[in-house]
Amino acid sequence: MSGRTSPPRERRPAHEPREISSDLSTVGEAAGTGLAPDLPFRWPSGRAMVTFLVLMVLLLGAAYPYVFSEVAAVASPATATGANITLGQNITNPALFWMRPSLIDYQPFTGAGNEVPYGPTNPALYNQTQLYIQEYGLANVTVPLNLVSPSDSGLDPDITPESALVQIPRVAHFSHLSQSALMQLVDTAIVPPSAGFNGPAYVDVISLDRTLIALLGGNVPLTPASTTG
Numbered sequence: 001m002s003g004r005t006s007p008p009r010e011r012r013p014a015h016e017p018r019e020i021s022s023d024l025s026t027v028g029e030a031a032g033t034g035l036a037p038d039l040p041f042r043w044p045s046g047r048a049m050v051t052f053l054v055l056m057v058l059l060l061g062a063a064y065p066y067v068f069s070e071v072a073a074v075a076s077p078a079t080a081t082g083a084n085i086t087l088g089q090n091i092t093n094p095a096l097f098w099m100r101p102s103l104i105d106y107q108p109f110t111g112a113g114n115e116v117p118y119g120p121t122n123p124a125l126y127n128q129t130q131l132y133i134q135e136y137g138l139a140n141v142t143v144p145l146n147l148v149s150p151s152d153s154g155l156d157p158d159i160t161p162e163s164a165l166v167q168i169p170r171v172a173h174f175s176h177l178s179q180s181a182l183m184q185l186v187d188t189a190i191v192p193p194s195a196g197f198n199g200p201a202y203v204d205v206i207s208l209d210r211t212l213i214a215l216l217g218g219n220v221p222l223t224p225a226s227t228t229g
Helices: 047-074 124-136 159-164 167-177 179-189 205-215
Strands: 200-205
Touching: 159 179, 159 200, 167 179, 179 200, 179 205, 200 205
Parallel strands: none
Antiparallel strands: none
């Protein structure tokens, strides 16, 4: 036998490779590429949208208010039931701290609110300020402007710490508490600026007087009882 061997055969693929378009945007549409075309966008069915809206109404309109009111009732029962008003009130008892003047007499739902504060150039502003100073009994002290100027809403219970401290001699005289005790009370009631720099420090008069009334044994009226002679 001869030692001659036949040359190796060249193997060819069963199918010739297909040319793929260089435009990739048409790849999904080209037949035989093995890529599925993109599905067209379809809006949710009307039933699904109605179901979603009903669930949102039940969640936000019923479940959330119920859970919030229950949590508030546990945390602060008086406030949750509306029995504890935190807006401005007409406090005139000299044994308590007073709020800023109110052009609406602390009555937001009586049609009041048409009063406009006097401007800085109006001569009546001086007379009004002097009247407030007399009412607060601050004739011989440096009066903080915050205490004798009405707030924008007429119901703001917040005053500056200086406006609370300047009232201590009067409160001490009528409440029979020491000035040092009242200074400590005011100091603990000061709310510092948020984040230490955002906004001024303030004192919530309503909260301060609640604490003071508790120290006085409770049953202290906001306004003194009228006397007839």
